[in-house]
Amino acid sequence: MNHLLTIDELGADGIDDVMRTTDTFAEVNRRPIPKVQALRGKTVVSCFFEDSTRTRLSFETAARRLGADVMTFSAASSSLKKGESLRDTVETLEAIGADAFVVRHRSAGVPTQIASWSRAKVVNAGDGQHEHPTQALLDCYTLRTHLGDLHGKQIVVVGDIKHSRVARSNIAAFTALGAKVKLVAPATLLPASVGEWPVEVTHNLDGALDDADVVYLLRIQQERTDQALLPSLREYSAGFGLDAKRAARLKPGALIMHPGPMNRGVEIAADVADAPNAVITEQVANGVAVRMAVLFLMLGSGDLNA
Amino acid sequence: MRENAVAERERTVAPGAAVFVSRSQVMSGDDLRRAVTRIAHEIVERNHGLTDVVLVALQTGGAMLVERIAAELERIEGVGVPTGTLDVAIYRDDFGLRPVIAEAPTNIPGDITGKTVVLVDDVLFTGRTVRAALNALADFGRAKCVQLAVMVDRGHREVPIRPDFVGKNLPTRRDELVDVRDDGVHLGEMK
Numbered sequence: 001m002n003h004l005l006t007i008d009e010l011g012a013d014g015i016d017d018v019m020r021t022t023d024t025f026a027e028v029n030r031r032p033i034p035k036v037q038a039l040r041g042k043t044v045v046s047c048f049f050e051d052s053t054r055t056r057l058s059f060e061t062a063a064r065r066l067g068a069d070v071m072t073f074s075a076a077s078s079s080l081k082k083g084e085s086l087r088d089t090v091e092t093l094e095a096i097g098a099d100a101f102v103v104r105h106r107s108a109g110v111p112t113q114i115a116s117w118s119r120a121k122v123v124n125a126g127d128g129q130h131e132h133p134t135q136a137l138l139d140c141y142t143l144r145t146h147l148g149d150l151h152g153k154q155i156v157v158v159g160d161i162k163h164s165r166v167a168r169s170n171i172a173a174f175t176a177l178g179a180k181v182k183l184v185a186p187a188t189l190l191p192a193s194v195g196e197w198p199v200e201v202t203h204n205l206d207g208a209l210d211d212a213d214v215v216y217l218l219r220i221q222q223e224r225t226d227q228a229l230l231p232s233l234r235e236y237s238a239g240f241g242l243d244a245k246r247a248a249r250l251k252p253g254a255l256i257m258h259p260g261p262m263n264r265g266v267e268i269a270a271d272v273a274d275a276p277n278a279v280i281t282e283q284v285a286n287g288v289a290v291r292m293a294v295l296f297l298m299l300g301s302g303d304l305n306a
Numbered sequence: 307m308r309e310n311a312v313a314e315r316e317r318t319v320a321p322g323a324a325v326f327v328s329r330s331q332v333m334s335g336d337d338l339r340r341a342v343t344r345i346a347h348e349i350v351e352r353n354h355g356l357t358d359v360v361l362v363a364l365q366t367g368g369a370m371l372v373e374r375i376a377a378e379l380e381r382i383e384g385v386g387v388p389t390g391t392l393d394v395a396i397y398r399d400d401f402g403l404r405p406v407i408a409e410a411p412t413n414i415p416g417d418i419t420g421k422t423v424v425l426v427d428d429v430l431f432t433g434r435t436v437r438a439a440l441n442a443l444a445d446f447g448r449a450k451c452v453q454l455a456v457m458v459d460r461g462h463r464e465v466p467i468r469p470d471f472v473g474k475n476l477p478t479r480r481d482e483l484v485d486v487r488d489d490g491v492h493l494g495e496m497k
Binding site: 027033 | 393395396397410411412413445446
């Protein structure tokens, strides 16, 4: 694997490779001492130009469990503040010895830009409203452990599709693996181009629940009401929130997922988030193994076709 | 497990890449069966029974042999032995030199501290896989002793490792390839 920038570049076979490699690292994570030396001597730089808890810590944990060294770059306290350009910053980090950059930025395309400048490998850890591929991979892994093959499974994605990089990556990954995706959102939170996506669209959550194998909830941000996209969070919750009554209508074995951070009481009711079929913390745990697999495939494994 | 291993091996051949072409069959299916029986007897004899013996296959070549040796041990001694698998891909020392892929995952039955671990692989060549396996095994406890069973020892060692149980010693050229299957052993090359 060269870089991981988008799910489409990876394709169904690439997703499959990551899933199989993840099995290996999930086993490492179950050991009493979950650490191997597969990436000893490699340096992974975590470049988060935007806030993050789980993704940054998950990547850094993954790198350390593989024996790699981790450099943490913090935009707020860096020379970017003195006016250094992004390109010079990247070249500096590469000169210090970066083998891989894990990049999060509020603008779409920054990881791709860095990949074009640098000899180091680049992982997109979320760029603007574009993509968040490792989130999609960890969601696919979580789904596979529960449902097996995703072919023909009905996945309902609910929430702010328009502004969500998670939605874009996940829809690409789910459909690549053969799942049927249904989007549920108010019209103001759907992108204009949604008609070209390989998905079904509805504004009625209640009608979509009965045949769902998975309900995937996206975070609703307070600022969407400030932008007049939503009348109020309470109104959103009444129409599109997964409360206990709606959750009870799901068929047995149907899963509830959320990429975090959750707004309990808005897109998901507090008790629903803790229900036995809600696999939200499992998603986070699988995230470490998936990111170990991605880093290993980039830095540890030779290219089979080379 | 065996189906996985076979599927895994087939996947590791890149599309359009060279495929294995047999030049001569060096062990028949019967030869292989007899060698498995002899190795099983030697394991029992060396360890004075099967107390605390654990068989661990090196993925993916050892998976088929471990099942057959375990079945034979059960037939001879009337007791089953725990079996496991070890994937050494993430312990190898040649990242970047040649393709390494994580294969079927490791599955070690419990703590191996105090146990006699018999590592099982199809072909012993440079010894580097076994060296990696010894590293990997150390992450699961301190075995009382580790032994090595292989179907074919083809020479060309690059590290000081020797097998305890051997199906067949087979002199080879470096560029040849040995393929161990359920129905026998072939010598050939990639074409």
